[in-house]
Amino acid sequence: MKQLINVPETVVADALRGMAAAHPELTVDVSARLVVRRDAPVAGKVGLVSGGGSGHEPLHGGFVGPGMLDAACPGEVFTSPVPDQMVKAAAAVDGGAGVLFVVKNYTGDVLNFDMAAELAEDEGVQVAKVLVADDVAVVDSTFTAGRRGTGGTLFVEKIAGAAADEGAPLDRVAWIARKVADSCRSFGVALTACTTPAKGSPTFDLPDGELELGIGIHGEPGRERRGMMTAREIADATVDALLTDLQPTAPVLLLVNGMGGTPLLELYGFNAEVRRALDARGVVVARTLVGNYVTSLDMAGASVTFCQADEELLRLWDAPVRTAALRWGV
Amino acid sequence: MKQLINVPETVVADALRGMAAAHPELTVDVSARLVVRRDAPVAGKVGLVSGGGSGHEPLHGGFVGPGMLDAACPGEVFTSPVPDQMVKAAAAVDGGAGVLFVVKNYTGDVLNFDMAAELAEDEGVQVAKVLVADDVAVVDSTFTAGRRGTGGTLFVEKIAGAAADEGAPLDRVAWIARKVADSCRSFGVALTACTTPAKGSPTFDLPDGELELGIGIHGEPGRERRGMMTAREIADATVDALLTDLQPTAPVLLLVNGMGGTPLLELYGFNAEVRRALDARGVVVARTLVGNYVTSLDMAGASVTFCQADEELLRLWDAPVRTAALRWGV
């Protein structure tokens, strides 16, 4: 597998240099591995910090900006960042109203963010945390590290970001973030494995004519392997997996998300089938986002996330946002 | 090669159904193959129509909306649309000020848009055309079908769309569109071939350890094959190819464009190298866009486009735009 890179060792630093060059509205610290909105800290506003392994772009750096994150901490590819990054980020974005850490539920992310929270509080920053664990493919959480955080992260960051933008205090922003996290469910499918720069070959073997159901976003295999399916069959299986876990009682925000290597043409076609499947099961879709937002390098495949949204969440979703990857209203 | 589709025959129709579901602000006619902004025709405004083969998403349907295109005509995958589509599109978006066809320079696109222009004028719509032919990889245009239209199309559609939005008359919008087209240059590199739904296997053979320089966006091989290169070497070769053709005398708008299968992480890293190469050669970059905008299905690789921009073009570039794939200011 060929990659458009210099050497594996500098992939993250190179990407940060490229972000710095493309986005003058961001402060990118290449050596400290931080992406911060240029006008941080915003006085009196709760600061939102997230982060995680690289390879999921535009998550999280592409979501930094007014109305969403104040800072992102990119780790090595598929490796959660280190506490030093989050501590620096917290200091950079604390406008006196405290900081919310948005953490995807992986052992590495949780441990590093926990350590960072302790250290940041030692430095006088008030820190709250929200854990995103939306992947229904991880079934029995008592015998696992718990559900993974995937596409739901986008909804948490956008909606909590809007609440912070409106001036909500830390406990309120954290409460809304947790409410969103509780309202999200995701399920993903891979048609191919991805290739990490360090490994240089696909992370697992997925022969032609087979696919993986219930994959995560770190190039790990899924829970079940099946013979190749049509978009329609995949949509039905995906929607069934989601609804078995949570039958929405309110209209949903829908994310039909590409894993990185699937063309937009196919993603839109898949959205048609997902919508058909949801319609048939009585789920009302209020908003739809189709595209590559929470990716797994060059993996072919897609995930579907829904977020059950009451009036307030819908209003906060529609509120202005101005980031590299999500932008409306400004 | 696996694809997230139903059957190859319905790929375009399925994608249009998915667009319709995701974008209530668009009128999508699945059987007539049209994507039109919902409020068309806008009285007194020049209508912008483009189109081309599918497989280049978000081009062109993702660029329909206020400040950019009024309608897009998607053909079959990599096959230019038929005149009937463009004639219908022209009728749908003509607000009395005439219609501009934005045509990428391929034999098929040119012939079909030419026929459509004649038919539309027979129906009383005033039509002007602009040809985009920005690909410097096609060297000797007297012995070829001429340069291909690639990434420059985005600049033409955005900037001419802004001019139309400001109320410029047809001849002025066409003049600006031609000026932008003349100011754009592109060059692309493929690390893998793409797989069309109909063929189901890569359109050409590109072994590991080799890449193609000077590719187009239709899965055709490039002009030269070389041993694998680093991002830095590719950036140097690309920038040299561009500047040999046109040495900008004004700051440029820069598009570092993914072909569809290359992760955003790599594209940002490539942008760092492109910027370094431009800096070293004294080219000033005014704006940068990094992402998958003019794609070739799942092809891995990237293209670089610059548009030399005077004050007016820069102002029109910065003007508000509200489409599925490009959005700012509103």
Add this chain to the structure above:
Amino acid sequence: MELDTGFFLRWMDACARDVDREAKTLTELDAAIGDADHGDNMRRGFQAVTVALAEESPATPGAVLTLAGRTLISSVGGAAGPLYGTLLRRAGKELGDAPSTDLPGLRAALAAGVDGVARLGGAAAGDKTMLDALLPAVDALEGGLQAAATAARQGAVDTLPLLARKGRASYLGERSVGHQDPGAASSALLVAALVEAVGDE
């Protein structure tokens, strides 16, 4: 040799059948020096022609070809749609509304159609396009349908060493050499279908 409306309907029928059978090959040829869609384009077009002819039952040879040409233009797209559409539409117009024609009449009609293709696409003999099969076919038509078919086939094969100067293949420069032009190959199929249209009678 009287060539009536039935003959032209059978010709279109044979074209649809042969293009369907050879679609994969045509797409493979196009994959090598183009964009891997020529077979699918031609199949989609002639399927639409079959439907249109069945629906509208045109009454004269000229009406058959004019309708077929219009249908190709409206359903194929790409370079082949307007070019083949023009070929048949112009040939149809040349035939006027006579109830039948003969070999010289067919030859004159196809000559007009091929001239239309040359004008529209701006290509000349030797540019490695469909014209390299169509031009020799029209010449050879004096000697009968079979002679035309043979000439078209030979013309298509002879595009192999040529350097493309028109269409997508021209982007490849020297790398277009050594491959047969897909449009020339499909033209050879269409001309060969004339022979089948007689045999099918």
Add this chain to the structure above:
Amino acid sequence: MELDTGFFLRWMDACARDVDREAKTLTELDAAIGDADHGDNMRRGFQAVTVALAEESPATPGAVLTLAGRTLISSVGGAAGPLYGTLLRRAGKELGDAPSTDLPGLRAALAAGVDGVARLGGAAAGDKTMLDALLPAVDALEGGLQAAATAARQGAVDTLPLLARKGRASYLGERSVGHQDPGAASSALLVAALVEAVGDE
């Protein structure tokens, strides 16, 4: 057996060397049931440890391990960073600022470190994690460094039939069975490096 600052510096050195040599294998193990980065994580971490130790020249065994642990936390990320960082930092704290220690002292320090790992990660023996190599190693340390190395190695191999209940591998459920845990494998390397640290003297 006196274990002085030099011994602990040599241990860290041997860890860096062995992890570098085995990085590819560790990443392969992680590819099978994780995310294919464990070798790179460990290499990056111990490279940073080597630099930090050279720069700060800590004067006591406790200071060596505390610095190494802090450095792992600041440079590795993932699950392994905080866990291995805690292992060494807690062990270092346990050693206090004594200028040297002995085998029981080392054992008590490592026991404290492993306890830290268990608390932080919430895993128990048999969950298919690094603990399955570390816990038997601490037990066996009574019998000397070589015994500990053997026990750790055996513990790592014994993770093969286990079903993962912690970390990424747990997402795989039944499919995690039949693979060796990468963290257990790296733990076995670190314990084996203790033996080398004596030999290197």
